Amino acid sequence: MKYRLLAPGPTPVPDRVLSIMSRSVVHHRTPAFERIFADCIQGLKWVFQTDDDVLALSCSGTGAFEAIFQNFFSPGDTVINITGGKFGDRWGKMAKVFGLNVVSVDVRWGDSVTLQAVQEALKSHPQTKAVVCVASETSTGARHPYEQIGQEVKKLSDCILVVDAITALGVWDIQPERDGIDILVTGSQKAMMLPPGLAFLSVSKKAWALSLTSKMPRFYFDLAKEKKAQAQNQTAYTPAVSLMTGLQESLLMMQEEGLQNIFARHARMAKATRAAMQALNLQLFPKHPADSLTAVCAPDGIKTNGVYSGLRDRANLTIAGGQDELKGKIFRIAHLGYFDELDILTVLSALEIILKQEGYRAFEPGASIAAASAILEEGFRPAE
């Protein structure tokens, strides 16, 4: 069977983007590259829906977080970190590595943080410099109420909100200024429809002010240097040029579709996938699922590695299994980035076969397709 990459990241890359990246490389210190880069930054600001600076770094999303801890804090600074999944946990570990005083708001994997828990942490730690929150926790499929936290943080003079929107930006409507987000992060290989290798982050004036007093060493990830270079339509160091060329094209595709249509498509696919799981009598893992991916509990007696590896080995289709403590307990169906209605129906069709082969029979064949189709049908219409 054909290889189908339908994972929550790397997500599928459109042919238009792949073929642009196969063009000869442009030297980065030329007017030709500067035009591409200026276009990319303008497009990124459009996707980020912000007037804040948006920076592009040649690294993964984890690299962008390293940049954040290096540029806006000093050893000993207090940050409140919300756990509840592999990525929430990772940013806390990383902050500790960089000598920050990490106040952990512990959340069970799959749950979403409550505003109250964050309010209490802020109250007990008035010197807090930042709250770090994941918008869409890729490992559990949960959505955290970062907007509510944003309204709290807005009231504080010397505290910023850092949001990991690696699998959220470009999926639903996030607006840094409106939502009280000072630093918003995403990666190229998610809703931006590119291969991995670039990370993007917006930085508010309030965050830049913190960077002035930061005493953490930084060089490759020196964001002030990036901002200065960007004023000349340049990057501080040699960027991943071919990915940047691809970004120009993927941003163009996003602009052609329009942000509201993109958000509606994602909402539709997410709603349809959740309805399909219900039709299969399967339980969702998170209490408050994000629209980027649907994490599903293994049915009784069936190991989810069987579902994940069955799809991989017998249908040549990559979704995602559980990570770390969720290994074998959940599987995750992605619907972010270059996914459409028929991709979802494809995954569901394959999933029904694999579930049956693995011995799960508590559903009517075709039930997931019927449930999802009733919702996805709305996407069947002439291209605009």
Next chain:
Amino acid sequence: MKYRLLAPGPTPVPDRVLSIMSRSVVHHRTPAFERIFADCIQGLKWVFQTDDDVLALSCSGTGAFEAIFQNFFSPGDTVINITGGKFGDRWGKMAKVFGLNVVSVDVRWGDSVTLQAVQEALKSHPQTKAVVCVASETSTGARHPYEQIGQEVKKLSDCILVVDAITALGVWDIQPERDGIDILVTGSQKAMMLPPGLAFLSVSKKAWALSLTSKMPRFYFDLAKEKKAQAQNQTAYTPAVSLMTGLQESLLMMQEEGLQNIFARHARMAKATRAAMQALNLQLFPKHPADSLTAVCAPDGIKTNGVYSGLRDRANLTIAGGQDELKGKIFRIAHLGYFDELDILTVLSALEIILKQEGYRAFEPGASIAAASAILEEGFRPAE
């Protein structure tokens, strides 16, 4: 005219590599990627000519140096850094940013360091943890005697040699064990014939031993974590997958050509370019030129930006001008990576026209071609 990227980095990328990178992205947590990655690491060890670990990072060469300072040293450690160009200077600045005690062996831009100067620095600073040396200083075209330094450092128990071979590896014969190099660094966009976005470094056992006592914070660039992941044919964080796919192909091309043939081709192109400059009555800038690029002084009365920008604007051909303090003083002809004999003759033909248009007449038209051809002719032979 067609666009011709003939710069010292990014260097031209072969069509074979570009088209592989336009294939659909493979998910990195799959057996398919693990096979590609294992192949890449094996190929890198072949190019690095080493049994040491070779790691691949998703960043530029500057990112690899950040990893080095974070993983092998502690604040206050002494390192001897050899200056003499933009990159030699950069590693010294970076080491200072990370709190190291930097003993600078100052070298005038264009000169090469002497063994004696390094010996004296080592003698005055017996606690030195590392000597940092650039093999081929891209900004000046100079070659430094890192092998002689390597023999000195080999004798010391607790000091390592870090060599920036970003424009040297894959150009001439460098062997870490033989040459006494503990950490050898290169980037994807040079002799490896790829777009920018990956950096590679070999790490000796002596260097790993230093990493055990290092107290510098690191996370994205945690090399021990990379080594551990590599044992499972994996990377610690999401890698630039499409570049890795391209790397597998470019390594295959290098293996088809053979290391000795690659080195001979580079030596031939370098020798020919130097002979051509002599035939044009132009002075080379460095005393000891590297085989990766030829830096040339502006002829009297002619600004090198005229040469560089003339080639760019009127021949659509990118070579390199001078950087920082050498801006307007030199131009640089590259011959590393996917360059062949006819590329050199192309650059020389265009250069003669631009020099004439800029008012420089102290040469016989065709003189550079004649001089270079006499050397390049050796490369005209049936493919093996």
